[in-house]
Amino acid sequence: xxxxxxxxxxxxxxxxxxxxxxxxxxxxxxxxxxxxxxxxxxxxxxxxxxxxxxxxxxxxxxxxxxxxxxxxxxxxxxxxxxxxxxxxxxxxxxxxxxxxxxxxxxxxxxxxxxxxxxxxxxxx
Numbered sequence: 063x064x065x066x067x068x069x070x071x072x073x074x075x076x077x078x079x080x081x082x083x084x085x086x087x088x089x090x091x092x093x094x095x096x097x098x099x100x101x102x103x104x105x106x107x108x109x110x111x112x113x114x115x116x117x118x119x120x121x122x123x124x125x126x127x128x129x130x131x132x133x134x135x136x137x138x139x140x141x142x143x144x145x146x147x148x149x150x151x152x153x154x155x156x157x158x159x160x161x162x163x164x165x166x167x168x169x170x171x172x173x174x175x176x177x178x179x180x181x182x183x184x185x186x
Contacts, residue, residue, distance in 0.1 A: 065129075065130065065131055066130055067115040067117065067118060067127035067128060067129060067130065068127065068128050068130055068133065068157060068158065069086070069125050069126070069127050070083055070085060070086060070089045070107070070126055070127070070128055070157065071083045071084050071085040071086045071089060071102070071103070071107070071125070071126060072084045072103065072123065072124070072125060072126065073120045073121060073122050073123065073124055073125075073126040074106070074122065075122065076111065076120055076122060078111075079110060079111050079112075080108055080109065080110065080111060081108070081109055081110075081111050081113075081114060081120050081126065082106060082107070082108050083106065083107045083108075083109070083126050084102075084103040084104075084105075084106060085102070085103070085104075085105045085106065085107050086102045086103075087099055087100060087101065087102045087104075087105075089107075089157060090104075090105045090143070092156045092157050092159075093107075093141060093152060093154075093156055093157065094141075094143060095156075097143065100144075100145075104144070104145040105141065105142060105143050105144070105145060106141070106142040106145060106149075107139055107140070107141050107142075107152075108139060108140040108142075108149065109128075109137070109139035109140075109154070110137065110139075112132070113128050113129060113132045113133070113137060113139075113154070114126065114127065114128060114129070115127035115128065115129055116129070128154075128157065130158045131158075133154050133155060133157050133158030134155060134158045134159075135155075136153050136154065136155035137153070137154050138151055138152070138153060138154070139151075139152055139153075139154050140152065
């Protein structure tokens with residue numbers, strides 16, 4: 063399995079074993095598909111600090127990264143979708159689903175003879 067971290071938003075607070083994040087709107091759309099778009103930073107997520115990246119630990123005011131492998135274990139967290147202080151339990155697997163990296167094949171190079179030549183000022 064490929065291991066990497068997923069950026070989810072800006073770290074707002076760190077309290078012993080919990081982290082609070084202002085979520086990017088793309089992450090909200092993964093957690094709550096079909097919910098009307100809101101400005102990034104409206105929704106707030108609280109989760110266990112052990113889900114955070116080990117190579118990029120959380121820092122208040124900085125982008126927060128979560129371990130993809132931990133997300134695929136479908137951990138619980140609390141989501142304040144509207145930013146109004148009303149938190150509800152949520153599972154996090156959707157953030158890590160369908161994030162397998164794909165190997166890109168190099169584009170085939172076109173030979174010089176494949177391009178038509180255009181000369182300025184001359185016809186035919």
